Amino acid sequence: MTEKLQKVLARSGHGSRREIEAKISAGRIRVNGKVARLGERIDADAQVRIDGHEAQIKPEEAVICRVLMYHKPEGELCTRKDPEGRPTVYDRLPRMSGARWVAVGRLDVNTSGLLLFTTDGELANRLMHPSQQIEREYAVRIFGEVDEAMLQRLQKGVQLEDGPAKFNAIKVAGGDGMNRWFHVTLSEGRNREVRRLWESQEVQVSRLIRVRYGDIPLESGLPQGGWAELSLEEVNYLRKEVKLPPEKRSFVDPRHQESKQRRFGKIRKATARRKQDIKQRPRSSAKKSPPNKK
Structure with missing residues (x-):
């Protein structure tokens, strides 16, 4: 075959x-x-x-589909290697032999929050495909005047340079005056789409955090730069959403689950060590000094 x-x-x-x-x-x-x-x-x-x-x-029978939830901090790049030596989202992930982590989509350098990784490239491809219409939710802080008419336009649809776009829903989430928080949802992952939608209304996005992907929320208390492996039930929810057969095995043993406090404590320590390693990593210069002229 x-x-x-x-x-x-x-x-x-x-x-x-x-x-x-x-x-x-x-x-x-x-x-x-x-x-x-x-x-x-x-x-x-x-x-x-x-x-x-x-x-x-x-x-196929030898592959175990694993999925990680990663809490991306601002300032990390969604690339495997950066020629300037800047930190990437792959720096903190657990090492593997015979496989590698594949990111499910991207978050831009100034966006933080939930980023999924999997060992199954086919699962990643299907989750990213526009035809799947998997909902993403973001917490966004807006600098500028926001009125009801603006919110209606953003949900009805506006024209961007790469076609029409809109939010599925917008909910007020706090703040007042010129700095207000909203939760927005949309079902596609075009480049900088959330920012560009708000900017089309002449307001500025000052913070952007992805808090949910499908029915998978960013786990409360997971520190920035930390990761957690999804359970078999959560993995199979994602596989079912994109019409892949269920996984039968998992690296997460429900019989030996640590308390959240202990698990996150370990994550914080590992994150601190990785952060120190990244700081000490030599950086290559993006620009070479011009030769001396005599």
Whole structure:
């Protein structure tokens, strides 16, 4: 039985299907010594190399779908490596052998809150696909005058440079005067969409925090820079939402659950250590000094 190359590599933890398709298009993947083609199908015995390195191919039954909830701080980049040495969301995640974490979407550098990671690239791809319409909720602080007419426009729909957009719902969440908090929901993940929607009304977003993805809320008390592994029930909720078969195994043992206080205490200590490691990491300069002129 053969399967599409990008599906097999995504399932085996080598990236989302979109990332793998980009590598295939760039000629970075070879199958049995030949440059791979988009849509190519492979069997279980195929020899696959990515950027010259052998890629481990896992059968479906050998893969355990894991999902992490990560509390992203402001200032971290949603990229694996930054040429300037700036901190990324991958710096604090647990290390793995034979697999890697794939981000479910992105948050921009000035946005904090809930970011999901999974070892299953196919799950990540489906969760990110616009056709799934999975709702995201954000807490947003607005600087500027907000009236009822503005809120109505934002829920009815406004025209952005990449097409019409709107919030599914807007709820007042506190504050007064020129600084007010709102909770907003939408069902797509276009680049900076929440910020651009508010900016279309000539107000400024001064804080933006993602607090929910589908029915998965950011766990109360999870420190910034900390992560928590989702339970089998939560993993299978996400898989059901995108029409993937349920996972039967989990790295989370419900018989040996620690108290939240103890678990978060460990997370805070690990986060502090990682933060110190990141500070001590040498940074490469983005700009080279011009040569001296004589």
